Amino acid sequence: MHAITELEVFVEVVQQGSxxxxxxxLGLASSVIADRVSGxxxxxxVPLLLRTTRRQSLTEAGEAYFDEARxxxxxxxxxxxxxxxxxxxxxxxxxVTAPNPLGHAWIAPFIEQFAARYPEIALHLTLDxxxxxxxxxxxxxxxxxxxxxxxxxIGRHLFDTRRVVVASPAYLARHGTPAQxxxxxxxxxLVFNTQPHLFAEWRFGRGEHxxxxxxxGALASTSSTLPVTWALAGLGLAQKSWWEVxxxxxxGRLVTVLDAFxxxxxxxxxxxPVNRSRSRKVAxxxxxxxxxxxPLNRA
Numbered sequence: 001m002h003a004i005t006e007l008e009v010f011v012e013v014v015q016q017g018s019x020x021x022x023x024x025x026l027g028l029a030s031s032v033i034a035d036r037v038s039g040x041x042x043x044x045x046v047p048l049l050l051r052t053t054r055r056q057s058l059t060e061a062g063e064a065y066f067d068e069a070r071x072x073x074x075x076x077x078x079x080x081x082x083x084x085x086x087x088x089x090x091x092x093x094x095x096v097t098a099p100n101p102l103g104h105a106w107i108a109p110f111i112e113q114f115a116a117r118y119p120e121i122a123l124h125l126t127l128d129x130x131x132x133x134x135x136x137x138x139x140x141x142x143x144x145x146x147x148x149x150x151x152x153x154i155g156r157h158l159f160d161t162r163r164v165v166v167a168s169p170a171y172l173a174r175h176g177t178p179a180q181x182x183x184x185x186x187x188x189x190l191v192f193n194t195q196p197h198l199f200a201e202w203r204f205g206r207g208e209h210x211x212x213x214x215x216x217g218a219l220a221s222t223s224s225t226l227p228v229t230w231a232l233a234g235l236g237l238a239q240k241s242w243w244e245v246x247x248x249x250x251x252g253r254l255v256t257v258l259d260a261f262x263x264x265x266x267x268x269x270x271x272x273p274v275n276r277s278r279s280r281k282v283a284x285x286x287x288x289x290x291x292x293x294x295p296l297n298r299a
Contacts, residue, residue: 006040091120098143103127159296160265162242166254170234188236190227191217203263
């Protein structure tokens with residue numbers, strides 16, 4: 001049995017939740033589905049599914065295999081459609097959503113170039129700091145930081161970025177520089193929250209020292225750009241992605257603090273529904289966006 005066929009059957013079993021449901025979806029007998037999954041496990045030499053009369057669940061190896069198998073199948077499907085449709089004009093509508101600062105700084109300029117290259121694609125860009133329901137709201141691509149990708153979504157890594165705490169020199173001169181994250185409780189903090197709350201969770205430390213700390217905000221906003229604006233005005237401290245504040249730090253308008261407690265870099269992804277994986281316009285958009293945002297990995 002070809003490995004790709006086994007991949008397809010295994011992924012379908014996991015997504016459908018049972019052999020019988022996968023069999024109905026693929027138009028095969030349940031016994032055939034069971035034989036192919038068993039053959040895959042025998043070939044790999046490890047169990048992938050734990051099966052009882054009532055339910056099935058993934059083993060640790062099965063979880064890892066499922067994640068990679070789904071990605072491989074998506075990439076393969078996208079590749080085949082790019083090859084078979086290479087002679088066709090790319091047309092249609094593409095709906096994209098992205099957070100405000102990244103959208104203004106990088107996505108909008110990229111879309112200008114993409115639209116010029118593919119004039120028969122109509123593009124709609126939604127800039128919104130909340131996490132949209134991609135499937136329900138009909139988006140083709142969503143740019144997100146640190147996604148939790150469920151069975152209906154596929155994520156393509158775009159870039160990693162540092163997360164730093166910054167303040168203006170004027171603010172630090174008036175209020176002092178915090179030496180420990182716990183000292184932030186005595187400072188004015190500027191927070192972003194997609195809900196109308198006066199708090200946020202900031203991440204500090206790496207490895208076994210990594211932790212999240214609830215930060216009470218002196219000022220809070222559902223706009224992710226405002227904390228930077230407020231920090232520049234000397235109103236307090238903000239934790240932001242490095243690319244959002246790098247130029248201000250270089251100009252001396254902002255200063256990083258708590259550098260010894262900098263967390264692991266945050267990852268950004270292009271997310272799209274599984275049923276969009278065969279779309280050539282989505283594949284072209286995401287492939288070229290990965291190249292366009294590559295410099296942010298070095299920031």
